[in-house]
Structure formats: structure tokens, C-alpha cells
Amino acid sequence: MLRLLVVIVLLFLQSEKNAAAGSKEEKKEIEEFSKSCPPSTCGGEGGPEIRFPFRQELSPPFCGAPGMELSCSGNTTILTLPNLGSYNVTAIDYRLAAITVKLPDTSAPCPLWNRRSIDLRTPIYKPYEIVNVILVSCSRNLFPQNTTLPTSCLRSGHDRFVYVFGAQEYMDTIPSYCMVTSKVLRIPAKDYQGAQGLSLEEIVNDLVVRREITLSWSVPEITDVCKDCEAAGKTCYFSISRNTAFCRHHSEKIVKLTTGTSAAAFVILLVAVITLYIFRKSEKEKETRIKVEKFLATYSDTKPTRYTFLQLKKMTRRFKVQLGQGGFGSVYKGVLPNGVPVAVKMLERSKGEGEEFINEVATIGRIHHVNVVRLLGFCSDGSRRALIYEFLPNESLEKYIFSHGSTSHQEPFRMDKLQEIAIGIARGIEYLHQGCDHRILHFDIKPHNILLDHHYNPKISDFGLAKLCSRDQSIVTMTAARGTMGYIAPEIYSRNFGTVSYKSDVYSFGMLTLELVSGKKIADPEIENQGEAYFPELVYEQLVSRQELELDIEMTASEEEIAKKLAIVALWCVQWNPVNRPTMSRTVQMLMGSLQDLEMPPKPFVPSLGYDASEVPNEV
Numbered sequence: 001m002l003r004l005l006v007v008i009v010l011l012f013l014q015s016e017k018n019a020a021a022g023s024k025e026e027k028k029e030i031e032e033f034s035k036s037c038p039p040s041t042c043g044g045e046g047g048p049e050i051r052f053p054f055r056q057e058l059s060p061p062f063c064g065a066p067g068m069e070l071s072c073s074g075n076t077t078i079l080t081l082p083n084l085g086s087y088n089v090t091a092i093d094y095r096l097a098a099i100t101v102k103l104p105d106t107s108a109p110c111p112l113w114n115r116r117s118i119d120l121r122t123p124i125y126k127p128y129e130i131v132n133v134i135l136v137s138c139s140r141n142l143f144p145q146n147t148t149l150p151t152s153c154l155r156s157g158h159d160r161f162v163y164v165f166g167a168q169e170y171m172d173t174i175p176s177y178c179m180v181t182s183k184v185l186r187i188p189a190k191d192y193q194g195a196q197g198l199s200l201e202e203i204v205n206d207l208v209v210r211r212e213i214t215l216s217w218s219v220p221e222i223t224d225v226c227k228d229c230e231a232a233g234k235t236c237y238f239s240i241s242r243n244t245a246f247c248r249h250h251s252e253k254i255v256k257l258t259t260g261t262s263a264a265a266f267v268i269l270l271v272a273v274i275t276l277y278i279f280r281k282s283e284k285e286k287e288t289r290i291k292v293e294k295f296l297a298t299y300s301d302t303k304p305t306r307y308t309f310l311q312l313k314k315m316t317r318r319f320k321v322q323l324g325q326g327g328f329g330s331v332y333k334g335v336l337p338n339g340v341p342v343a344v345k346m347l348e349r350s351k352g353e354g355e356e357f358i359n360e361v362a363t364i365g366r367i368h369h370v371n372v373v374r375l376l377g378f379c380s381d382g383s384r385r386a387l388i389y390e391f392l393p394n395e396s397l398e399k400y401i402f403s404h405g406s407t408s409h410q411e412p413f414r415m416d417k418l419q420e421i422a423i424g425i426a427r428g429i430e431y432l433h434q435g436c437d438h439r440i441l442h443f444d445i446k447p448h449n450i451l452l453d454h455h456y457n458p459k460i461s462d463f464g465l466a467k468l469c470s471r472d473q474s475i476v477t478m479t480a481a482r483g484t485m486g487y488i489a490p491e492i493y494s495r496n497f498g499t500v501s502y503k504s505d506v507y508s509f510g511m512l513t514l515e516l517v518s519g520k521k522i523a524d525p526e527i528e529n530q531g532e533a534y535f536p537e538l539v540y541e542q543l544v545s546r547q548e549l550e551l552d553i554e555m556t557a558s559e560e561e562i563a564k565k566l567a568i569v570a571l572w573c574v575q576w577n578p579v580n581r582p583t584m585s586r587t588v589q590m591l592m593g594s595l596q597d598l599e600m601p602p603k604p605f606v607p608s609l610g611y612d613a614s615e616v617p618n619e620v
Contacts, residue, residue: 030248033237037063042072048092050077052236053222053245062240065219067124081122090212095230097223098128103211110153110208118188118213127188128216131203132167134185134494138178153208164204167494180496188213221245304365307388309381316344324395333391341391342376346384357385363440363463371428373451373461392459394452397421401447402521415559415566417456418516422566423591424458425450429509430584432460433502438468441476441501445508446487447515476500486522487511490576503578506587510573514539517566518551536574539567540603565595572601 037059039051050056055064057071070089071078077089079101087101103118120127138161141150150161165174167184174180189203206212217223222245226236229247238245313319316334323331329348335341347357357380364375377388394400400413413421425445432440442463449462465483469476476499483492489507490497514536515522522535542549549563569590575581580602582590590598 026246026248029239029241029246030237032240036060037238042077043075047075048077048089050092051094052238053217053219053226054092062238065222065245067122068217068219081120081125084120084122087120094226094236096128096216097218097227098214098216099125100212100214103213118207120188120213120215124217124219125215126218128214129189130186131189131200132184133164133187133200133204134167134180135182136163136165136174136178137161137181138163138175140177142175142178164200166200174496180494188215304361304375304388305377307377307379307386309379309384309386312344312346312379312386312388315342319344319346334388336376336388340376343389343391345387345389347386357387360387360463360466362468363466367431367436367440369428369431369435370457371424371459372431373459389461392451392453394454394456396448397450397452397458398447400452400456401516401519412519412553413456415555415562419562419566419591421450421456421458422513422516422569423588425460425512426509426584426588426591428458428460429505430588433505433584434471437471439471439473439502441467441469442505442508443467443492444483444487445505445512446484447512450512483508489578491578497576498578501578502583503581506573506581506584507575507578509584509587510536510570510581513566513570513573517549517563517570519553536571537603540571540601543567543571543600561595565591565598568595568598568600575601 033052037052037055039049040056041047041049050070052063053065054068054070055061057069069080071080078086079089079099080086085104087104089099089101091100093099101120118127141161142163150163162181163178187203187207189198189206206214225245225247229236232247234247236245236247307315312334315336316332319330319332321333323333323343325331329346332344332346333341334344357378360375361378364372365378368374373392374390375387376390379386379388401418429442429445432442440463442460443465444462445460449460451459451461453459467476483489487508489500489504491500492504511522518535518539520535539549543564548560549567551563555563569587572580572582572590573587
């Protein structure tokens with residue numbers, strides 16, 4: 001540790017020396033750049049200052065970053081975005097790398113309802129920050145906190161007041177005379193709850209009244225340098241000779257005066273931080289060990305085989321073959337002493353004070369079902385914890401059902417096999433809900449957590465977020481949302497849609513089944529511009545209007561019937577009201593039955609972003 005500290009201090013002192021030596025050269029570069037590219041405005045006082053990384057259109061190309069050109073129209077500063085049009089610039093914040101533009105008068109009268117008019121994305125520009133909101137319609141006026149005044153352009157009736165709520169607000173704060181009338185909307189904002197502390201009222205006012213949108217800019221190797229520079233109260237320049245952006249350092253005199261004190265303070269702070277980190281880590285590991293050992297003592301009669309860490313090293317050949325990497329650690333291939341192949345999950349980055357380990361052992365450690373992965377053993381040796389599962393050679397279902405980006409040479413599953421997989425998953429969830437002494441709620445059903453055996457039979461895995469409750473318990477208390485975005489039931493993140501129960505797993509199964517049918521990753525929050533329509537709603541409209549599904553694969557008549565049946569069952573499962581969803585037992589019956597025995601579910605969805613305000617219903 002002492003040697004490491006000495007190296008860090010020497011590197012720090014060397015960097016200070018290099019900074020002082022380079023100050024003379026930087027001074028020359030600054031003079032050259034300032035002469036060729038002086039700051040300017042578009043004539044009027046109070047207009048935004050144009051300087052690096054921006055440039056005026058008549059300035060030399062090196063005065064600004066590529067693609068960051070501004071023009072003047074009289075006293076007005078103009079930003080032209082490719083394929084989107086020209087916008088008046090009202091402000092430029094170089095410290096935040098943010099530029100504020102005004103929407104043209106020809107755009108939609110209520111920008112909240114027209115996502116295309118406010119989604120100003122280019123390779124350089126994007127909304128500075130996105131805020132998730134919902135619309136709430138009330139029969140009379142109210143004055144809540146953390147919301148907005150009534151927004152007139154959103155009104156859908158003559159006697160209703162429409163408010164914009166932050167999506168993170170607790171839904172039980174909404175009065176009984178109010179209704180949620182939208183799913184989560186994503187609107188652009190500037191520094192929400194950041195340095196300027198803008199309120200939700202100010203954000204909506206910027207968009208609806210002042211019709212302004214703040215964009216951030218991003219140019220590789222320039223934006224980060226200039227943001228840090230401006231935040232320190234300095235000016236960002238461009239070196240023509242080195243072809244790079246740089247920030248002016250302190251003068252040579254100041255550098256010499258501060259080097260000694262900076263180095264001493266740096267060393268003292270570093271030692272204090274390392275000492276505190278080691279102490280707190282040791283205390284936390286001790287508390288977690290005690291907690292885990294108490295749990296294992298309680299479950300001593302039902303838990304699977306316990307192994308030492310040395311035994312783990314032997315069965316994995318010192319962790320030679322890594323099968324994958326997850327959020328809680330790495331998975332390695334191993335072999336038990338009796339020759340059975342296994343998958344060993346090392347919880348090397350275990351979170352929640354051992355909750356992942358305890359949840360897995362407490363749930364699947366005591367059950368056996370053909371569609372649930374089997375826990376064969378575990379290790380709790382000091383701070384090292386691991387879970388030992390049966391080895392499933394065909395990995396996760398996610399690898400086989402999504403057509404884009406697949407590197408597998410496996411032929412795509414036909415509809416009859418997809419139906420078998422859906423039935424197997426449904427039976428596994430049914431067993432968790434009804435077949436054990438306690439009801440087990442998984443809370444993370446998704447293709448990645450469905451593993452396939454030698455014959456591609458599905459097995460539910462990853463019980464790190466699971467909860468145990470009595471079989472007669474209809475409501476589950478949760479302190480925080482659990483699961484993966486896209487598969488999470490609406491009531492988990494908004495109690496306005498109902499109470500959390502075993503029906504939440506039913507919703508996740510429905511989303512998974514829609515992905516099985518379509519072959520598309522419809523529940524991926526990382527995919528941008530995936531269409532304005534909520535995908536289950538799109539499937540519903542296809543079935544109602546055309547009586548058929550629009551899929552990208554050729555199918556026989558019998559396969560089309562299977563696909564339609566799977567889609568209808570999935571639509572029942574993703575009803576937004578948990579009361580309308582079937583139990584998993586009923587879901588299995590529908591999957592095993594015929595298409596002719598199924599009824600179309602009611603349309604369960606709230607309005608999608610992009611509808612006109614007149615189309616918004618008064619109730620969810």
C-alpha cells in the first residue's frame with residue numbers, strides 16, 4: 001500500500017511539472033486562436049455569445065467543431081439542424097454544453113402531444129435531459145405539490161383540469177376525483193433537479209408557454225474538455241497545430257506556489273479515503289456473514305449441499321471456463337465429484353447485503369420442477385458466496401428468439417416449438433404460485449432468465465428478486481420496484497393501476513410471450529425510436545381489424561393459428577388492471593386449448609404518446 005501511495009504522489013507531482021512547462025506554449029496558441037476566432041454575437045445586445053466550440057458561418061473552419069455552425073438573421077442567432085429545420089437560439093450555456101432554441105410558431109399548438117416536434121435529435125444534438133411525466137385529469141381544481149398548474153391545451157373535456165405529474169410521484173397522493181390519462185411520457189428538460197433546481201412547473205412552462213427546448217451537444221474529444229474548462233471559470237480554445245481542444249491553465253507562478261500544498265493535501269486525503277473504505281468494507285462483510293449464517297442455520301434441514309471455496313476451485317478447475325457475466329457476478333462451468341456438470345455462479349459483486357444469495361437458497365433450494373432450474377449446492381465461506389445449478393447447455397431463450405444481432409447457427413424455432421416453450425414456462429410459474437408450501441413470486445420473468453436444456457425445454461432461473469409469501473396472501477408489500485423495464489407490471493411502479501400480487505408475474509409472462517410470437521425485443525428500453533405505439537396495443541389492433549398478425553416469417557395455416565392463440569393469451573396476461581389478468585393455471589389451460597375457445601380480451605391500454613388531446617379518455 002505504501003509503495004502504491006508513493007507512485008501516485010510521484011505521478012501527481014510530475015503532472016504538475018508538465019503543466020507548468022506547457023503554459024508558455026499554450027499562451028502562444030491562445031493568442032493565435034483569439035486573433036483568428038474572436039467571440040461574437042449577432043448584433044443585438046443580450047444575444048448569445050458565439051465562441052468555440054461554435055463558430056459563425058463566415059468564420060474559418062477551425063474556429064468551431066465540425067457541424068457546430070451558427071448563422072445570423074439580423075439580430076437573431078440561428079441554429080440549422082439537418083432534416084429538421086432552422087431554430088432561433090435564445091441562450092447558450094457553455095458550462096453545461098447546452099443550447100436553448102425556440103420552437104417555430106408553425107409546430108403543434110401543444111408540444112406535449114407531438115413527440116416529433118420536440119424530439120430534436122441529430123448526431124451532435126439531443127435533448128439535454130429527459131423527464132418522465134404522466135398526465136392526470138381531475139373533475140375539479142387542486143393545488144398539489146410537485147406538479148403543474150392546469151394545462152389548458154391538454155384538456156379533453158369541458159369540465160376537467162389536466163395536470164402534469166412527475167412519474168416518480170407516489171400514486172396514492174392523487175385524489176379520488178382524479179384519473180391518470182396517459183402512460184409515462186418523456187419530455188425534454190434543462191437540468192431537472194440539478195444545479196439550477198428547475199421545478200416541474202418551470203419545465204412544462206418552458207415547453208408549452210415559452211415553447212423552448214434545451215439541447216445538449218456532444219462532439220468526441222471536444223465536449224468533455226470544454227465543459228470541464230467552462231465549469232472551472234476558464235475559456236476553451238482550439239490548438240491548430242495539435243488539432244485538439246484545450247483549456248488554459250493557471251499561470252506558471254501559481255503552479256509553483258500550489259504544487260507543494262496540493263501534493264500534501266492529496267496524499268492526506270487519499271490515505272484517509274483508503275482507510276475509511278477498508279474499515280467500512282470489513283464491517284459490512286462481517287454483518288453480511290452473520291446474516292447469511294443465521295439464515296443457513298434456520299434452513300439447515302431443507303437446504304442443498306454446502307461446499308467450501310476450495311471444493312469450488314477444484315470442481316471448476318480454478319474457474320477456468322467462464323460461461324457468462326451477470327449483474328451479481330460471473331458464472332463458471334464445473335463438475336461435481338459424482339461427474340454431474342454444473343454451472344457455478346460466484347456472487348463476487350453481491351448487492352443488498354446477501355439478499356441475492358438468501359433469495360435463491362430460500363426459494364429454489366427446496367423445490368423440484370421440470371420447468372424450474374435446480375439448485376444443487378451453494379458455498380458460503382467467509383465473504384465468498386456461490387450458487388451451484390444444474391448445467392443447461394443451450395443457454396438462455398433470449399439467444400434464440402430475437403432475429404436481430406443473433407450470432408447463433410441454430411435454426412429459428414417454429415411456432416409449435418414456441419408454443420411448447422410458452423406452455424413450459426407457464427407451468428413453471430404456475431408451480432411457483434400454487435405448487436409449493438409458500439407462494440413464490442419471481443418478479444423478473446424475461447427471456448434472459450429462461451434457460452434451455454439439451455432438448456430445448458425451458459427452465460425458469462435467477463430468483464435473486466423473488467419474494468416468498470403465504471398462499472392465501474393476495475397483496476404483496478414492496479419498498480422498491482423490482483424487475484426489468486419493459487417486463488415490469490404497471491402496478492409495481494404505479495399503485496394507481498392496482499396492487500402488487502402474483503398477477504405481476506402474469507404480466508411479465510405476457511410480454512415474454514409477445515416476444516416469442518413476434519421475434520422482436522419489444523420490451524427493450526435501450527432501443528430508441530421504436531415507434532410511438534405500445535406494442536401490445538399494436539398486436540391488439542391487428543387482431544381486431546385484420547383478424548391476423550403481421551409477422552416477418554412465412555407460416556403454414558396451423559402455425560398462423562398457433563401464433564394467433566399465443567398472441568391472444570399474451571394480451572389477456574398484459575391487461576393493465578391486474579384483476580382482468582388470468583391466473584397462471586388459467587393461462588396454462590388457454591395455451592393447451594384451441595383458438596376457437598378463446599375470447600378476445602378487452603382493450604386494456606392507456607393512450608399512447610402521439611395521440612391528439614381530443615382522443616384522450618376521461619378515465620383509465
